Amino acid sequence: MFTKTEITRSFNATRELVFKAFTESEHLKNWWGPKGWAFDISKFELRQDGVFHYSQTSPEGNVMWVKFVYQEVNAPEKLVYTSFFSDEKGNIVRAPFNGSWPLEILNTFTFTEHEGKTMLTMIGTPVSPTDEEMKTYEESQEMVQAGFSGTFVQLADYLSNVSEN
Template sequence: MTNSNPSNQVVSKVVDGNTLVLERVFQAPRELVFKAFSEAEHLKHWWGPKGWTLPVCNVDFRPGGTWHYCMKCVDKNQGDFYGMESWGKALYKEITVPEQVIYTDGFSDAEGNISKDLPETLVQLDFIDLEGQTKLVNTGKYTSPEALQQVIDMGMLEGISQTFDNLDAHLENLQKNN
């Protein structure tokens, strides 16, 4: 499963059945893109698909630290999703500023308890400097091909594309205002 490659689109491919690699080029310096992933004040502006907000975003950005968040649907046009909350929790394993972040990511409840019923992902984010632009390579490893398929069936690819569109707009605004 590989998509075409306009520079602002997500390119995805499944590797070895349980690994999903997403790539996207952002028109912003690597340090700024990295910062957008590491600070709550940035994440609140762009994390989540269209029509969703991030009313809770607690980030302790260090190895062993966590990111606990809640996405909430605020778009009445999304029908049954309107008003829905989706909680998540990440545990940071390794951080190399501004090159790489490795963390586990899972669905959680409001107290931060990870759901055992939904797939957990080992995520590796690589931020590659392209002379003023940044290529983000997001590698997600799942426990099985079935776990990966479950998140794809939940709309993850469309959601991450919209999330990265939001990041594009946020980065553009930041650069315009500086």
Template sequence: MTDAVDTGNEAIFRISRVFAAPRQRVWDAFTKQDQLAQWSGPKGVTCRFHTFDMRPGGFNHYSMQGEGFPPSYGKSVYPEVEEPSRLVWVNSFADENGNVARAPFADTWPLEMLTTVTFEERGESTLLSLEWVPLNPTEEERATFIAGMSGMTAGWNGSFEGLDAFLAGGQPA
């Protein structure tokens, strides 16, 4: 399920999915470096972690690369890590040294986004809900974020398909 909200002052992107795995298994796939690297990123993209410190106050610096494209770098800074129910991080594009940088695809993409992911038990399954909110965007950045929601949906659905395959014991597509 995807939900895009524009409140006038704030744009919110939400997406959720039920995974056929216990909450701790989904949590581990999201928070353990060796597991996260196997499924994260849109289809056809390889994710590599250069720094991985997922704890309150920690950060990840990573790169994603698709065949025939240069790497794109990102950074996640974690103010909240509440195992196994909630992850909160500030997400940004970065340079190869981990410094916050403009998105390679749009100079008007928000510099930072607050990401909140919750993991809710549903019997033997887990409801994962993700929310992205631009932090202190200009009006132009907010408009670019809203215009990019279909791309965000496609990207997250691709990642979630990879997570489904990973959790089922197969290889992500």
């Protein structure tokens, strides 16, 4: 049984708005990624088999490319995609921070609403990892949790300042 990352977070916004924040580039550019990093979208196709390819640049100038391939887009309830580090052309590359990080992660985001608040549940699971990749993934859970938690704080801040339109 593979280890999975599971993160649940509540947002004080409607499910439709939270889903749009994940699926519309004009929203994403305002909160996605590590705090303080520049974010640039190369390609964004929100549909089954569509691609989201972007770069993030650290304050020190280091550029990291990431690519998503969407498996399921079910607005405003669910997003499923594989993610991987890539080069500028979108080819899979090893993670810049650890050469034994799994090449691909399957990510499932579900959005449920209750009384105007949205519960987001994210589950990430390595796709066909080697034993070494699985060990690295398991040992990196604290880093993964911290990274997503920080990103979700940025999303909460963004949602508190954006209208429903």
